[in-house]
Amino acid sequence: MEDSHxxxxxxxxxxxxxxxxxKTVLDASYKGDLFINALCxxxxxxxxxxxxxxxxxxxxRPSSHISVEEAEKGYVLACKTLIDDNLEVFIPEESRLDKSRILVGDNMLFSGSQAAINPGVEQFKHAPLINKIYLELPRPTMDDNMADxxxxxxxxxxxxxxxxxxxxIxxxxxxxxxxxxxxxxxxxxxxxxxxxxxxxxxxxxxxxVSANNYGIAVDIGTTTVVAHLINLSTTETIDAEATYNSQIKYGDDYIQRIMYAAQNNAMEMMHEMLTEDVNHLISTLVKRNTLNIHNVNAVVCAGNTVMTHFLMGLDPTNIRKEPYLPVVNIIAPIRASEIxxxxxxxxxxYTLPCVGAYVGGDISAGVLSIRLDKAEALSLLIDIGTNGEIVLGNKDWLVCCSASAGPSFEGSGISCGMRAAKGAIEKITITPDFDVMYKTIGDAPPSGICGSGLLECLANxxxxGVIDRTGNFQKGIKTERLRSTDNGQEFLxxxxxxxxxxxDIIITQADIQNLIRSKAAIYSAISTLLESMGMDVESIEQVYLAGGFGSYLDAKSAVTIGMLPDIEIAKVHFVGNTSIIGAKMTLFSAEAHEVAKEIGTKMTYIDLMSNNKYMEEYVSANFLPHTNxxxxxxxxxxxxxxxK
Incomplete structure (x- = not known):
């Protein structure tokens, strides 16, 4: 083309x-601010x-992911299709990322932000990080000639x-x-x-004009970015908005993004993408509520260590190299305009303090939101998202780690897996006669199966008896749903x-093994933390599940497959997006912000990558529910x- 476009x-x-x-069709979709499901x-x-x-x-480019039938209907992979002409492209529903399932709000039982989710802890005093005070100063006189x-x-x-x-000043x-x-x-x-x-x-x-004082709390996740608009004078949450993290096009997990940025001299680009996401959310909230952006005086961001680095324009390269060091964990407040x-x-x-390379400010916010630092009972906080972060402890001590669970429970690497979106199977039951009952998001015709559905599917x-405890399909199962293909066995x-x-929506032998590896990473991390403190499962009195995936999973099924230890289901509490809750608490209370910093320094980070016990436990946990x-x-x- 003459204009080369x-x-x-x-x-x-x-x-x-x-x-x-x-450029690819996927590149074009991102340029149009369209998010296509591209987990890899x-x-x-x-x-x-x-x-x-x-x-x-x-x-x-040829792809085994496109069947002959799909090719005849015009299906292509957006990431492997180079543009060579003016195009008209239809994005089917199953390929669209659905923002409606992003965990935007607080825990349903906790709508405020001064107190913790744990009702037994005294709430923080309302004293926002940014305060507006009305003054009537005495006029100067010859007898009162103090400087202005x-x-x-x-x-x-x-x-x-x-x-x-x-x-x-x-x-x-x-x-x-x-x-x-x-x-x-x-x-x-x-x-x-x-x-x-x-x-x-x-x-x-x-x-x-002291009433015109607003702040923004932001949860910067690897997959999603969530923002809440706060009235700092009244402690009211006015509105909330969310979007997908624009960096998602460069990798489903943050290690991929670090590598891409390092190999393509793209650190500044990654920073700009993240700040533009934040600016987009702020602008949307301000305009929708007919406010003046000049009256937004503070932003508090909670994110994992890598996302915090990208946000601040810091190089996270050393986080993925031994000895896995961030540039900084606790960052002093900066002028927002600086970034x-x-x-x-x-x-x-303001940013919430990070703890180590793979445990960030989102987890400090989580500990703050449930006041784990004040808990009498031995408690577990498990935040299951793109990665799995775990904190064990109480008011006396806190230890934490990050489990490399992989993105299987977000649909990546699973034949019919998908992110939580309309049409995704989120609940599933398999009867003793091998009938399958399911529920989809939005009650739409099924397009695939998302994380909570995959977990229940594995448990069922x-x-x-479709699979044994090794995860292999049982021989002699009398059902037409279990069938053999050129790629091995699959269950319809x-x-x-x-x-x-x-x-057909299926689950294959390879899918099952991927899911088992993911659940094993979570369980073995929990087990390693317990052993490091000389504790056992019976010692755990409370378990808090946070994050997008953690808010939808079935706790009983999580125990059945061995993702969670064998604990009483009554001990399990779903606490929602604790990252955004903690960020809001610090916005409303300078005391909460100081406590968050104390939490960050109080937690002991245990690196699992070089932990022999973790690797041993991980191997044992690659069974359903466990070898033992x-x-x-x-x-x-x-x-x-x-x-029976």
Whole structure:
């Protein structure tokens, strides 16, 4: 083409983008702010980014993920289809990422943010990180000729417990101070930012505008970014919004993204993508609620260590290299504008403290939100997302680790796996006669099976006797659902007549082994933490499950497959997005922010990569539920009953 650009029209979104030759359809979709399911980051290995080419010429790389039937209908892999013409592309429902299933809100039992989820702990005092105070200062006279700034400091000290020695002022504000004080007849609103332990006067405004004080709490996940708009004066959560992390196109997990950034000199690009996601959410919330962005004075971000590094523009390369060191764990507040996060030009950005290379601020926020640091009972916090982070402890001590569970429970590497979206099977039951009953998200025709469905499927396969405890299909099973193919055996979950794509939904032997490896990583991490502290499963009194996947899984099935230890289900509590809850708590309370920093320094990080005990336990946990069935007496009884 003369202008060296092609036009790509995406349906059903009716979005058109222009893109240069040599790019893929997946590249074009991202340019149009369309999120296509590409769990492998565009490597062509997951086969989830299927789209239908309706017109135009392309160069297609062969893929085993496209069947003959699909090819005849125009299906291609978006990541392996090079643009060679103007195109019209239809994105089928099963390939779209559905934002409706992002865990946006708080735990349903906890709508505020000053107190912890744990009701037995005293709530934090409302004292936001950014505060606006209305002052009526005495006019100067010949007998009272104190300098303007000192007069301002005296007024602040008289209304707060902050001494003048702990106050500083932004130079630009100081320059404007004389004229503003006099034009406002010495009646002003001061915006004070907590810089821990000092305070900065970031703005002085005429009159009483103290009610116009807003903040944004952000959970920066590897897969999703969630933001809450907060009224700092009233402690009200006004609104919430979420999006997919734009970095997702460069890998489903953060290690892939570190490698991509290092190999392609793309650290700055990764930083900009993340800040633009945050800015998009802030802008959406502010516009939707008809606010002035100038009145957003603070942002608190909670994310894993790598996402925190990318957000701050820090190089995370050494996190994936021995001895696995981050640049920094606890970051002092910065001007939001320093990293191009767009709020009040003098507003501050705070991050929750990280603990180590693979346990970040999202987990510090989680511990804060349930006040695990104040718990009398020995408790477990398990945050299952793209990775699995685990904290064990109570008010006396806290140990933590990160389990490399892999993305299987997010659908990656699973034949019919998909992220939680409309049409995904989220609940499934297999009867003793091998009938399959299921429920999909949105009650739509099934398109695949998401994490909670995969977990229940694995549990039901072993309960019904379709597979044995090694995860292998049992010989002699009398059902047409179990069938042999060129790629090995598979079990039919849903016949193509019922599915959205008119394609069978199955689970294969390889799928089962992938899921077993993922659950084994979580269990063996828990087991390693317990042994490191000389504890056993019976010592655990409370288990808190957090994160997107953790909020939807069935606890009984998680025990059946051996992801969780054999504990009473009554001890398991689903606590939602504790990352966003903790971020909100620190926004509302400077005391909570200080406690979060204490939590970050209090937790002992145990590296599993070089832990021999972990590797031994991991091998033993690659059975259903475990090599040693005596560790799971309730499951042994359950399986015995199911055989009768």
């Amino acid at each position: 092609y036009t790509i029209h995406f349906l059903p979104n009716d979005i058109t983008v222009e893109i240069e030759p040599g 980051g565009g490597d062509g290995t997951c086969g989830k980014c299927k789209v239908i080419l309706q017109s135009g010429k392309t160069q297609r 700034y000192e007069r301002l400091c005296q007024g602040i000290s008289s209304e707060t417990t902050i001494s003048a020695e702990k106050l500083s 932004h130079l630009a504000v100081l320059k404007q101070l004389p004229a503003l004080l006099r034009s406002s007849d010495w009646k002003i609103t001061v915006t004070l930012a907590n810089r821990c332990p000092l305070f900065e006067i970031i703005e002085v405004q005429p009159g009483d 191009d996060v767009r709020i009040n030009s003098h507003g501050l950005l 396969l072993v309960r019904s 979950l849903v016949d193509r007549k019922e599915t959205a794509k008119k394609k 069935i005596e560790k799971f007496p309730s499951v042994a009884e359950e399986l015995m009953v199911s055989k």
